[in-house]
Amino acid sequence: MSLREKLTWGGVTLLGALAFAIIALARGEPINAAWLVIAATCTYVIAYRFYAYFITGKVFGVDSRRVTPAYRRNDGLDYVPTNRWVLFGHHFAAIAGAGPLVGPVLAAQMGYLPGTLWILAGVVFAGAVQDMTVLFLSTRRDGRSLPDMIRSEMGPVVGAIAAIGILLISIILLAVLGLVVVNALKGSPWGTFTVFCTMPIALFMGIYCRYIRPGRIGEMSLIGAVLLLISLVYGRTVAEIPEVAVWFDLSGSTLAILVILYGFVASVLPVWMLLAPRDYLSTFLKVGTILLLAIGIIIVRPELQMAQVTKFIDGTGPVWSGSVFPFLFITIACGAVSGWHSLISSGTTPKMIENENQIAFIGYAGMLMESAVAIMAMVAACIIHPGVYFAMNSGAAAIGTDPVHAAEVITSWGFTVTPDDLTQMASYIGEKSILSRTGGAPTLAVGMATILSAFLGGKVLAAIWYHFAILFEALFILTTVDAGTRVCRFLIQDVVGNVVPAFRRTESWINNIIGSGVAAAAWGYFLYAGVVDPLGGIWTLWPLFGAANQMLAAIAMTLCTVILFKMKREKLAWVTIVPTLWLTVCTVTAGWEKVFHPDWHIGFVANANRFADALASGKMLAPAKSAEEMNRIIFNNYLDASFAALFAAIVVIIFVAGVYECYKAYICSTVTAHEISDIGALAAGE
Amino acid sequence: MPGMRIGRKVIEQAQFVCERVAETARLMVGVPDYEAYVTHRKALHPSLPVMTYEEFFRERQDARYSVSNGRMRGCC
Numbered sequence: 044m045s046l047r048e049k050l051t052w053g054g055v056t057l058l059g060a061l062a063f064a065i066i067a068l069a070r071g072e073p074i075n076a077a078w079l080v081i082a083a084t085c086t087y088v089i090a091y092r093f094y095a096y097f098i099t100g101k102v103f104g105v106d107s108r109r110v111t112p113a114y115r116r117n118d119g120l121d122y123v124p125t126n127r128w129v130l131f132g133h134h135f136a137a138i139a140g141a142g143p144l145v146g147p148v149l150a151a152q153m154g155y156l157p158g159t160l161w162i163l164a165g166v167v168f169a170g171a172v173q174d175m176t177v178l179f180l181s182t183r184r185d186g187r188s189l190p191d192m193i194r195s196e197m198g199p200v201v202g203a204i205a206a207i208g209i210l211l212i213s214i215i216l217l218a219v220l221g222l223v224v225v226n227a228l229k230g231s232p233w234g235t236f237t238v239f240c241t242m243p244i245a246l247f248m249g250i251y252c253r254y255i256r257p258g259r260i261g262e263m264s265l266i267g268a269v270l271l272l273i274s275l276v277y278g279r280t281v282a283e284i285p286e287v288a289v290w291f292d293l294s295g296s297t298l299a300i301l302v303i304l305y306g307f308v309a310s311v312l313p314v315w316m317l318l319a320p321r322d323y324l325s326t327f328l329k330v331g332t333i334l335l336l337a338i339g340i341i342i343v344r345p346e347l348q349m350a351q352v353t354k355f356i357d358g359t360g361p362v363w364s365g366s367v368f369p370f371l372f373i374t375i376a377c378g379a380v381s382g383w384h385s386l387i388s389s390g391t392t393p394k395m396i397e398n399e400n401q402i403a404f405i406g407y408a409g410m411l412m413e414s415a416v417a418i419m420a421m422v423a424a425c426i427i428h429p430g431v432y433f434a435m436n437s438g439a440a441a442i443g444t445d446p447v448h449a450a451e452v453i454t455s456w457g458f459t460v461t462p463d464d465l466t467q468m469a470s471y472i473g474e475k476s477i478l479s480r481t482g483g484a485p486t487l488a489v490g491m492a493t494i495l496s497a498f499l500g501g502k503v504l505a506a507i508w509y510h511f512a513i514l515f516e517a518l519f520i521l522t523t524v525d526a527g528t529r530v531c532r533f534l535i536q537d538v539v540g541n542v543v544p545a546f547r548r549t550e551s552w553i554n555n556i557i558g559s560g561v562a563a564a565a566w567g568y569f570l571y572a573g574v575v576d577p578l579g580g581i582w583t584l585w586p587l588f589g590a591a592n593q594m595l596a597a598i599a600m601t602l603c604t605v606i607l608f609k610m611k612r613e614k615l616a617w618v619t620i621v622p623t624l625w626l627t628v629c630t631v632t633a634g635w636e637k638v639f640h641p642d643w644h645i646g647f648v649a650n651a652n653r654f655a656d657a658l659a660s661g662k663m664l665a666p667a668k669s670a671e672e673m674n675r676i677i678f679n680n681y682l683d684a685s686f687a688a689l690f691a692a693i694v695v696i697i698f699v700a701g702v703y704e705c706y707k708a709y710i711c712s713t714v715t716a717h718e719i720s721d722i723g724a725l726a727a728g729e
Numbered sequence: 730m731p732g733m734r735i736g737r738k739v740i741e742q743a744q745f746v747c748e749r750v751a752e753t754a755r756l757m758v759g760v761p762d763y764e765a766y767v768t769h770r771k772a773l774h775p776s777l778p779v780m781t782y783e784e785f786f787r788e789r790q791d792a793r794y795s796v797s798n799g800r801m802r803g804c805c
Contacts, residue, residue, distance in 0.1 A: 117773075119766030120789065125756065132753035258786030260755060314794040315787075323758045330757065395761075529794065549795075 052092070059085025066351075067156065073346040076422045079155070080340060083163060083418045087411045090167040095407035098172065102607070102615040103179050105399040109720070112185045113395050122186070125395040127404055134392045134409045136326050138174070138384050139333065141220055141520050142377025142592070143417035145483035149585060150375050151424040151432065152362040154352035157371055158421055165372070165379025166414035169622035173380060173596055175406030176603040176619060177388040182402065183718045186394035189385050193602050195717050196609065201700045205598050208693045210534045211686065212382070212591040217306070217527045218569030219588040220520045222580050225298045225570070226482035227513050231474055232291035233282040233506075234513045235298070239291065240274035241321060241518060242305075248320035260323060267324045275511055279473060295574040302524065303567035309525035310532055310559040318525050325519040332515045336419055339494040349425035349432065354457060361437035361456075362481070363582055364644040369633040373589035378417025380626065382595025384410065423490025424483075430460020431468050435480045435489070440577045440665065442478065449478050473506030481581040484520075488512035531562035572679045577666040587686055590633045594690045597626035601701035608708035609716035627698050634691025638684045647687065651680035759793035760786060 044052075062082035065074060099105045113124040125133070150158035181187055187195075190209065194202030228235045244267055252263045282288050293301075309317050358366040363374055377383070388406060396405060424432060433453045434442065442449040446462040453460050469477045472492055477485070492508035500508070533549065536558045540547030546554055573580030600623040607616040640646030643653045657664045658673045667673040708715055752762055763782050770779045780788060 117769060119769035120761065121792070123761045123765055123769075125761070126749060126752070129749055129753045129756055133756040136757040253787075257783040258760075260758060260760065260786075261751070315790055318794060319758075319790050326757050327754065391759075526794065 052089070055085050055088060059089065066159070069351065073348060075344055075346055076340060076426060077344045079159060079347070079418060079422055083159075083415060086163045086167065087408075087415070090171070091403070091408055091411060094167060095171070095175065095403040098175065098407075098618055099179070099400070099403045102612060102618050103176075103402075104612070105179070105402060107398055107400040109399055111182055111396050111398060112393060112719075113397060116185060116394075121391070122394045124397045127397060127401045130392065130395050130397075130401075131405055131409060132330075133395070134387070134405050135412050136330055137387045137390070137392070138381070138409060138413055139329060139416060140377070140383075140523060141223065141484075141516065142381060142383070143413055144420045144487055144516065145223060145585075146375040146378050146589070147417045147421040148424040148483035148486050149362050149436070149581070150371060151349055151421060152353065152360040152436065153356045153367070153371060154350050155347055155421055155425045156351045157356065157367060158375055159418065161372060161375055162378045162414055162417045162421065165375070166410060166417075169596070169600070169625065170380035170384075170414065171407040171410035172618060172622060173382075173600055173603065174384045174388045174410040175402060177385045177599055178393055178396075178406035179399075179402050180603065180606055181389035181393040182396055182399065185719050186391075187389065189389040189599060189602070192389065192606075193598070196602065196606055197697075197700055197704055201697060204693055204696055206534070206538070208591075208594060208598060208690070208697075209386070210531065210538065211689065211693075212588075212595050213527055213531045213534065214566045215569065215584070215588045215591045215686065216383075217524055217531065217566035218573060219581075219584045220523055220527075221299065221302045221306075221566065221570040222573045222584060223482040223484050224302060224517050224520050224524075225295050225574055226480055226581070227484040227488070227517060228293070228298055229295040230292060230476065231282075231513075232288040233278040233473060233510050234517070235291040235293055236281045237271075237275050237278040237510060237514050238517045238521070240278075241271065241324070241514075241521075242317070244270045244274070245317050245321040245324065248324070249316045252320060253315045263320065264323050264327055267320065268327070271324065271328075271514070275507065275514060278510060279506065282473070296571065299567075299571050299574045302521075303563050303570065305521065306524045306528040306567070307559050307563040310528040310562065311555055318522075318529075321518070322522050322526070325522040328515050329519045332512075333416055333419075336423070336491055336494065337415070339491075339498060340419060340422055343494050343497045345422070345426040345494060345497070347422070347425045348427060349429050353429075359644075361433060361441045363585060364642075365586065365633075365636065365640075369629040369636070370586060372629050373586055373593060373633045375417070376589040376592045378414055378420070380593065380596045380622070381413070382592045382597070382599055384413075385595065385599030420483075420487055423487050423494065425490075426493060427486070427489050428460065428464060428468070429458045430454070430464060431477065431489070432486060433458055434460065434465050435477050435486050436483075437479060438481060438578045438580075438582055439479045444478060446476070446478065471502070471505055472509035474509075483581075484513065484516045488516070528559060528562050528566070531565065532558035535561055535565075575666075576679075583683065586633065586637060587683060590630055590637065590687060590690050593626055593630045593633070594694050597623065597630050597694045598697050600626055601697050605701050605704045605708070606716050608705040609714065611708075611714050613705070613709060623698075623701070627694055630694045631691045634687045634694075637687035638691075647680045647684035651677045651684070654680070760789045 059082055062078045062085065065078045066082055113122050116122040117124065147158055147162060177189065180192060184192060190202060190206050193205045228238060248263045248267045252259065256262060281291060356367065358364060363370065392405060430453050434449050442452045446465040450460050450462040450465055465477060469475060472489060488509050491512040492505050495508045496502060496505040536547055536549060536554060548554055569584065573584045576583050600619055603619040604616055604623050607613060607619060636645055638646060638648055641649055643649040654664055654673050654677045658670060667676055763785055766785060767779055770777065
């Protein structure tokens, strides 16, 4: 390294350290969000330059002369050598999603510091390492998927267990994401109208791109975007005319049923009709909005209103409950480590990578970008009034449904807020009420509206920006819901197909309808239960979702460690062993506490017992009004407990299998990893 | 004239960047570069038919959403 480089990196390190010092040591006075951004950026560039290249160079031993699958199997379709910047964009668009936007918002109840520290530490040592390692392994195996690699490196039994894990996470993921949309739209005619408008718009785009001007994606998306903006602007008019607004002023349970129906219909219809055009629109909107928000934060540089650490660090918060370990980590999940990315890093990206020496850029830096999105979400949540934050994110059971009462309760928690603050914020964003809009999306939308209106449009456009943010989130969440229902349907068909082979035929209409119906019913049940849950749904489901996500990450990291041992690179395998151990301990602890914790705020069984005891003594606990409803709540809690236990059990089984495989590889004197090389491909072809 | 040459170079570079951005946007929604596909087919499989852009687009659209080959998408 030259002197100049040394000086540059020394400067970056000093700047980062300064930013961290300001974030961590500020007492009392609000700090500027810019320091958070600077601290994060310095961390990212240092981690990328030193840690990522250490891993690819020393641990993986990437070989820039080795032919990648994109060249070896080039077919111009799936396997295409692709410019690394283009591929980076593709990979980022595939991994960016709702998780890193919601998790940090929920984590903000403990203050901005704990969450931010984990988003940064987690991504550097676990999340980005996972994405990059899986990408590397898949690139060395002709772009095979994670379940495939688990089967071939760890055996069919472990593979089958992992497949069940993936099915479970899909179900919980879809339910939680559906719930986020429902909570953002309930009682909001403006938002509901705009999101509903995306359906006919998508149908029109679908027909346009299939028959009128086949394959003209740019034109179609432009027309779609313009129509979308028109519906956004006219949403306000709709909300202001009572006779029309009533049609779009829906309750949570009605919206839930509509979302479930949507998932089913979109999964059954041909993809070009509804799914694909919505996907195009939401992908472009997603990437565009993320860029816009980044620019907004840099220009506006807002001050953080939330405290560094709030009193809810003790685990008694109203947004979710549980102590910092493991629940803060479980809550942030995707912004730091997302198990789901292991499926994407072993999906289309490895089939397009030009050279092994680009793996750090695509895999590691791609995840750093995702983490930057999480930091932006944290900023957006922390620049709004803390009282407003808690009013939006606490369930009705905690703060009631009346602004006066809510303000009283929240002030008693130590976050002074007046009923006027709450109603003013509601009218500022063009809504009737902001109370109990749990799920993170509305909070993020308020933060985004605050930032974006500060440099584009001022107060006049604040309400438009709020609904724009809601539309952006709802649009790509619904895209996950429809694509996810199809994935679930396929997984179900695959599992059931083991017993009834005819069920596996994906082209059959009957199978399609049955499979889609079962898939939509599975996640729909959890969604509906979440909507009628007095604790706000998110309170119950988000930790379950986080645990499922971290479970998948633990599985992926275990596989990575096993393969490093099989490659005889165990001396440096600590880079994956440390995050594997962390994720395993974190997920298992969370699973255990979710089942057995004696505090009913945390343990599902304790909560079920609370209702059972009340029922036995003839009392009713709110919100249940009948014995039947009491029984349903008890059943749901046991169901949630079973899922939590299952996640922990899957992690333990895979971990034990992983240790065994590592041991076998360790005592074996030769390399046992099943890589595909040019020689191997030739040998197989002969 | 050197001034013109620099001007042309800047335009060429800008054009290159714009093309890459458009390519990225298309790939984000699962449609790879059609030119690259045609070049590949003509070079390596000259005797086999080449799909028109419309056919290519439909094929890619179906492939993006067919889940059977371990294509997981969606996100968190």
